[in-house]
Amino acid sequence: MATRSRGSRLRRLLLATLVATSVAVPMTGATRPGAVPAPVPAPAPPLGAATPAALAERYAASRAEILAAGRTAARHGHHWRASMLREMAAPARHFLSFDGRDGGRxxxxxxxxxxxxxxxxxxxxxGINLDKYGLLRGGSMRLREALGDGSAVIAWLGYATPSSVSLQAMTPGRADEAAPGLRAFxxxxxxxxxxxxxxxxxxxxxxxxxxxxxxxLDVADIVLFGSPGAGAADAAALRTPAAVWAxxxxxxxxGGLPHVSIELPFVTVGLGGDPISPGFGARIFAAGGGGHSDYLASGSTALASIARIVSGRADDDA
Structure with missing residues (x-):
């Protein structure tokens, strides 16, 4: 009976991925983000203290890397990417690091x-990369506005994300590769x-x-939203002193995905338990209506809830 149940869950998981793949609109004729060449960036100067002078040095170094990547893209005929990078290099924008290779970080x-x-x-x-970076930037700006003075938001595109519709997005492999970089940051x-x-x-x-x-990890909160899983069975398995919200x-x-994790000989398929299920053990916050990309939309319930958590004003009933 256990073997039959395990096989049924695996079939459901694979079927969900195949259905998502079948309804996705193919990007015919589009240049893959990872195919745009970019130079190897110099190591970022260490940020020993976040003083205005130290930050200015770090921002200037990153701006130089962005401009170099823009020149490389232009030389290879990728004019849309070159134009986007020139906008990213505007003096009013502040980057702690930049790497234009392999989709961008x-x-x-x-x-x-x-x-x-x-x-x-x-x-x-x-699915978030340099070509889709505007989605991450927009949400970050709206959250910063909701938080107000005395706050900062950091958009951390520090890893090569899997394609939105792919078997890779249903396994924790890319997350395992990304986690050391996030911890170091x-x-x-x-x-x-x-x-x-x-x-x-x-x-x-x-x-x-x-x-x-x-x-x-030394953080006050870990907030999971629009989550297919956190690579763990429950909040206790995250082994964190932080408050875990979902x-x-x-x-x-x-919400329609099968929230399972099945160990196969060479790969783990599935992303763990459902963070909003009672058994997961997270603190549930109000997210209201909207879809998968609407959590940080202007005026949304989810944005207000997340801002309350970040500010430390949320309670267990938020």
């Missing part, structure tokens, strides 16, 4: 990191800004990245 700051007392690190999910942030409140905000597949990075909008298709 970048870390952008919204707000004044040098004096923020509340810092949210936003980890995106599948949070440690650097804690050294640079000791004593401030740091919250980890994890959307969609980003929840798996956060789950893999969670054990012992929310899902009423129209999010992720």
């Amino acid at each position: 970048t870390v952008e700051v919204f707000g004044e990191l040098s004096n923020a007392q509340r810092i949210a690190v936003l980890v995106p999910g599948a 949070v440690r650097e942030l804690r050294v640079a800004r000791p004593g401030v409140r740091v919250s980890l905000l994890c959307h969609s597949y980003g929840s798996v990245v956060c789950g893999r990075a969670a054990p012992g 929310g899902r909008t009423a129209g999010d298709w992720v």
Whole structure:
């Protein structure tokens, strides 16, 4: 009976992936983000303290990397990417790091990191890369506005995300690769800004990245939203002292996925337990209506709830 149940769950999981693949609109004629060449970036200068001078140095170094990637893209005929990178290099924008290779990795700051007392690190999910970066940037800007003065939001695109519709997005492999980088970044942030409140905000597949990075991580909150799983059976398995929160909008298709994790000989298929289920043990926050990409939409219930958590004003009934 156990073998039959396990096989049934695996069939459901694979069927969900195949159905999603069948309804996806193929991007015919589009250049894959990873196919755009970019130079190898120089190592980012260490951020020993988040003083205005140290941050200015780090931002300037990242801006130089963005401009170099733009010139490389232009030389190879990728003019749309080159134009986008010129916009990213505007003096008003602040990047802690940038790497244009393999779809792109970048870390952008919204707000004044040098004096923020509340810092949210936003980890995106599948399908986010340089060509789709506007989605992550827009959500970060809206969250920063909702949080107000004394806060900063950091958009952490620090890993090669899986394609939105792929078997890779149904396994924790990319998250396992990403977790050490996220842990290292949070440690650097804690050294640079000791004593401030740091919250980890994890959307969609980003929840798996956060789950893999969670054990012992020095953050106040881990917030899972639009989550297909966190790569763990429950909140206790994350082995974190942080408060674990979870929310899902009423129209999010992720709710229809089979929340299982099945060990096969060479791969784990599935992303673990459902974070909003009672058995997972997370604190549930109100997310209201909307779909999978609407959690940080202007005026949304989810945005208000997440801002309350980051600010430390949420309670167990939020």
